[in-house]
Amino acid sequence: MKKLVLQLIFGFIILPLSVAGTLFYLNKNGFFNISKVEVVLENPPGGQEQFLKPNVDNLESALAKYKGLSLWNIKLKKISREVSALNWVDGLNIKRSWPSTLSVRVRPHEVKLLFMAKSGKLVPIIKDGTFLTPIESKEAPDVALLEGETFLKKTELRKKSSGCDRTNSC
Numbered sequence: 001m002k003k004l005v006l007q008l009i010f011g012f013i014i015l016p017l018s019v020a021g022t023l024f025y026l027n028k029n030g031f032f033n034i035s036k037v038e039v040v041l042e043n044p045p046g047g048q049e050q051f052l053k054p055n056v057d058n059l060e061s062a063l064a065k066y067k068g069l070s071l072w073n074i075k076l077k078k079i080s081r082e083v084s085a086l087n088w089v090d091g092l093n094i095k096r097s098w099p100s101t102l103s104v105r106v107r108p109h110e111v112k113l114l115f116m117a118k119s120g121k122l123v124p125i126i127k128d129g130t131f132l133t134p135i136e137s138k139e140a141p142d143v144a145l146l147e148g149e150t151f152l153k154k155t156e157l158r159k160k161s162s163g164c165d166r167t168n169s170c
Contacts, residue, residue: 032071035100037063042093045110048141051124052108055088063104071096079104087132088124112163114140116147129158 026032039060044052062082066074076094083092083104091107111132113125121134124141146158 027070027072030070032099034067034069034071034074034102036102037066038097038101038103039063040103040105042091042105042107044108045141048108048111051111051135051139051141052088054135054139055086055108056106059083059086059104059106063102066102071098071100071102074102087130111141111143113143113158114145115158116145125158127159127163129155 037060039056041052041056063079066079074096076096079102080092080094083089083094083106088108089106090109093105095103097103109126109132111124112127115123115125115131117123117134119134122137122140122145123134124132125146126132
């Protein structure tokens with residue numbers, strides 16, 4: 001009977017406390033501090049690499065502020081809200097890769113059209129007719145180019161032009 005009680009005490013009290021204490025010690029000494037933020041594009045649309053590269057670089061720079069923080073202490077929902085707020089992001093998955101990597105998988109919107117602004121910059125348009133941030137011509141994906149005040153003012157016309165009405169997936 002004594003042997004069973006000792007085994008239960010060891011199994012349910014001493015062993016879990018030892019594991020928790022070790023993890024606490026390692027966390028306090030920086031073992032779980034983020035040293036690498038990894039941004040991976042998930043199913044990027046073909047031919048849009050030159051458009052996505054600056055966006056991914058900017059995202060990596062924005063997430064660099066989390067380097068040095070413990071993986072235990074960061075709030076993934078906060079990071080998710082921050083990344084989801086970017087207009088070129090369609091979906092994302094964030095996870096902790098132990099012991100020291102924050103992994104962010106991003107699914108970008110596919111640019112369906114480009115609009116030529118009066119300033120000469122190109123404005124990407126996604127399937128629902130929404131404008132993204134203006135880009136330089138060297139970053140432009142290989143898609144149809146629109147110009148004219150009509151496309152600027154009418155979202156429905158942009159939707160039709162991007163094929164949103166034909167697929168009914170918007």
